[in-house]
Structures are given as structure tokens and as C-alpha cells.
Amino acid sequence: MPDPTFQRTIDHLLRCHRTCRHQIHADPDPGATHVDRRHTAMLTDVSELSRHTADLLDRDSPWAAWLCELTRDACIDLAEQCEQYGERACADICRATALACALIAPSTLPQNS
Numbered sequence: 001m002p003d004p005t006f007q008r009t010i011d012h013l014l015r016c017h018r019t020c021r022h023q024i025h026a027d028p029d030p031g032a033t034h035v036d037r038r039h040t041a042m043l044t045d046v047s048e049l050s051r052h053t054a055d056l057l058d059r060d061s062p063w064a065a066w067l068c069e070l071t072r073d074a075c076i077d078l079a080e081q082c083e084q085y086g087e088r089a090c091a092d093i094c095r096a097t098a099l100a101c102a103l104i105a106p107s108t109l110p111q112n113s
Helices: 004-026 034-058 064-084 088-104
Strands: none
Touching (some): 004 034, 004 064
16 A cells, blocks of 8 residues: 555646646737746646656655755755745635645654744
8 A cells, every 4th residue: 555645745746737737828829928937837847856756756766855855955945936926826826835745754854943
């Protein structure tokens, strides 16, 4: 039976992947500014990172924890961007995914300052 923490993280990652893909296609703007194009690129990056991380976790790859660290950081950055763009659902799933990834790679838990 798969580890429940891994399965929950995979579920979060796949939701993050779908949410980011949906957001990319929700409001395509041919007149997008450079900043908008950077946001779309970040959505794409996090979508693909999430999908790949879920795949590695599902296969119990030795690289999964490392990729969870990277995905966690990318999700935190994207959550902040999504908040600025008023994309609340995307920000929420990115934060939840970041926390789920931190459980897989505990060294990435945020430190209180």
C-alpha cells in the first residue's frame, strides 16, 4: 500500500498542475505585457514541475525528495504572484502543494525568523 503522505502529496501536485494549466488558458491576452508573459511562464513551469514531481513520487524515485524541494520553492513564488493577479484559487493550491512537498522533504520546511 502506498505511503499516505506520498499519496496526499501526489494528489496536491496533480491539482496544482491542473489549476495552473487552467489559469494559463483562462484569460489569454494577445496584448500581454512582459510581466504578464513572465507570470504565464511561471504558471507553466509550476504546472510541469508539479506533474513531474507527482510522477517521480508515484514511481518512488530517489530524486523525488529533491524535486519536492524545487517544487515547494516554485509554488511559494507562484502563490505570491497569483495573489498579486487576484488568482486566489491558484495561490491557495500552490501554498497547499508547497506544504505537502515540505512533508516529503522536511529540510525544506520554512524557518521562523
